[in-house]
Amino acid sequence: MNNYQPNERGYWGEFGGRFVPETLMFPLEELTEMYFSVRDDADFQAQFLQLLKDFSGRPTPLFHAQRLSEKLGGAQIYLKREDLGHTGSHKINNAIGQVLLARKMGKKRVIAETGAGQHGVATATVCALFGLECVVYMGTEDMRRQALNVFRMRLLGAEVRGVDSGSKTLKDAINEALRDWVTNVDSTYYLLGSALGPHPYPLMVRDFQSVIGREAREQIIEKTGSLPDCLVACVGGGSNAIGLFHPFLNDESVRMIGVEAGGKGNVLGEHAARFNEQGGGKIGVLQGTKSYLLQDTNGQIALTHSVSAGLDYASIGPEHSFLHSIKRAEYVSASDNEALDAFQILSQTEGIIPALESSHAIAYLQKLAPELSPAQTIICNLSGRGDKDVNQVQEMLLTK
Amino acid sequence: MNNRIIEKFSRLKSDGRGGFIPFIVAGDPDLQTTKSLIIELCKADATVIELGVPFSDPVADGVTIQTSAERALRKPIAVRDILEIVADVRVEGFETPIILFSYFNPILQFGLKEFAEKAKATGVDGCLITDLVPEEAEEFRAILAEKELCLIMLAAPTSSDERLQKICDKASGFVYAVSRAGVTGARTETSSDAKVLVSRIRKFTGLPIALGFGISNASQVEETWKFADAAVVGSAIVAEMIKSSPNPDSVEEDFVEKIGDFVKKLLP
Ligand SMILES: Cc1ncc(COP(=O)(O)O)c(C=O)c1O
Secondary structure (H helix, E strand, C coil), X not given: CCCCCCCCCCEECCEEEEECCHHHHHHHHHHHHHHHHHHCCHHHHHHHHHHHHHCCCCCCCEEECHHXXXXXXXXXXXXXXXXXXXXXXXXXXXXXXXXXXXXXXXCCEEEEEECCCHHHHHHHHHHHHHCCEEEEEEEHHHHHHCHHHHHHHHHCCCEEEEXXXXXXXHHHHHHHHHHHHHHCCCCEEXXXXXXXXXXXXXXXXXXXXXXXXXXXXXXXXXXXCCCCCEEEEECCCCHHHHHHHHHHCCCCCCEEEEEEEEECCCCCCCCECCCCCCCCEEEEEECEEEEEEEECCCCCECCCCCCCHHHCCCECCHHHHHHHHCCCCEEEEEEHHHHHHHHHHHHHHHCCCECHHHHHHHHHXXXXXXXXXXXXXXXXXXXXXXXXXXXXXXXXXXXX | CCCHHHHHHHHHHHHCCCEEEEXXXXXXXXXXXXXXXHHHHHHCCCCCEEEECCCCCCCCCCHHHHHHHHHHCCCCCCHHHHHHHHHHHHHCCCCCCEXXXXXXXXXXXXXXXXXXXXXXXXXXXXXXXXXCCHHHHHHHHXXXXXXXXXXXXXXXXXXXXXXXHHXXXXXXXXXXXXXXXXXXXXXXXXXXXXXXHHHHHHCCCCCCEEEECCCCCHHHHHHHHCCCCEEEECHHHHHHHHHHCCCCCCCCCCHHHHHHHHHHCCCC
């Protein structure tokens, strides 16, 4: 049995580590020490689970999507309803865990980056709950396409700072958050929103998100009497996917599939599929971690494109690169158009409007489900709800 | 180790002088101008020249150096092109030590071994990698050392004594003390953390110590020499470059000379 834990330097195989300015090493060491002290601390974990339950409404249901299963004519599809958690996505799980940690460390100021705005909203929400100062960095392109979430964050009392550099999306927001952190190390807690960045973030975020897979594993066994055949999740930085996958890693019969953003084409700059080696995906170092990375031949980070802000990122969490390298998980992609179709299909067949990110996972079901038999099951992580995307989709459908 | 940086610092020491380390970004406004600027800096009696490799995602840099990197990356720049510029400078007979100041990814993609070979061949003397902390540095350190190239390590005010030890164990040439927690950028005063940090580093190494981040005028340089072996000036020079060439595609003829004059005024 493999426990899929990183080594003490934060590596899974050759992926992970800490590639940061020296100034950040001390706070990262401090954070790691604090995290390991609460990881097995019963009080901390009890407090975490209590908030997940009372504040966020967990456990989220596992829903048998019968009409979708019938329509696709293959496997039985079960949706893990992270869209029903407080604030409308899985991001709240990690935000609760890390804010509890920030409080334990005595930090009064929390900063975060956000792409789709879901992590920003989740962070702003939990900071409001505990009365902490909250600053969220967001690319101005993302502020435009996720305007509703910008308003939600401000309503929750957070300060949203627009980032105008690079592609004005998630990667640039992380750069700016890191610059803030390096400048305000003493007072500030950096609440990173995906299974990315320097050790211990990929580990910590994965642990906090693993509640998804633990619940799903119990729920599917209760409903069907057996393990699922397949897990499917969209992969931006990789937190909802690793959260679902992790508790199943030692169940060898369970296939796991991560769906990246195929964007509008295969050429570097047109997509965010990091494992697409023809499309410019290659191992490299960005924002603190060694992982697959979209880059040019000079090692400059490439611009990326996806219809969904939450998947529009040049790198991927290191644990996914590791699972890819040992072939424990498979990675595929869904295009902008496929995701847009899936957005509408799920709305119409199940009465659930999915986030555009999650729509990538739904899109892949259209390929996967028909290849399996009706006796087989798939759990698809419905990582978030689509309210935030409705305006953008309306615009796109009108101009199509 | 037979290396220009080491020789230069030992000469400075025997002369009882402080060192001066200017920083510019390669490719801003263009590579040919970078070559002329390096020569100008050699003539201005730089102790070591730090040549920045522009990077798309400079997390350790403030707006000035970010802007300069963006200007440089208007056209693709390979690390190889930057090394060629250094070779050209050496051909013209200038022997001031030159180090590349880079984020790790461009060097990693070039190939660590290939980089060291080519750097040695073109006359580069060492490397400073902003996001390569001692825990990650051993492989690259060994590769550089084999070619007698220095790996300059950064130490920060937040580094514990335990970390300073690790940093000094990996370092060669000199140690770069970061004067304050934060990103690069000009300041008119040096923080009091700086002096404390330099004296803490001295407990762990006999290597020369250069202080950088925020040094932007002659009086700060003079102040720095009282407790450190050299002063690094980066953003102040880069800001002057941006100001003097608002349009990097059409640079005035006296640009290099102007920057040279500015740099000379940074010396006390
Ligand atoms: C609903 C939703 N799903 C997925 C993602 C992608 O992030 P990750 O890969 O970390 O789950 C986001 C990110 O913003 C999101 O909002």
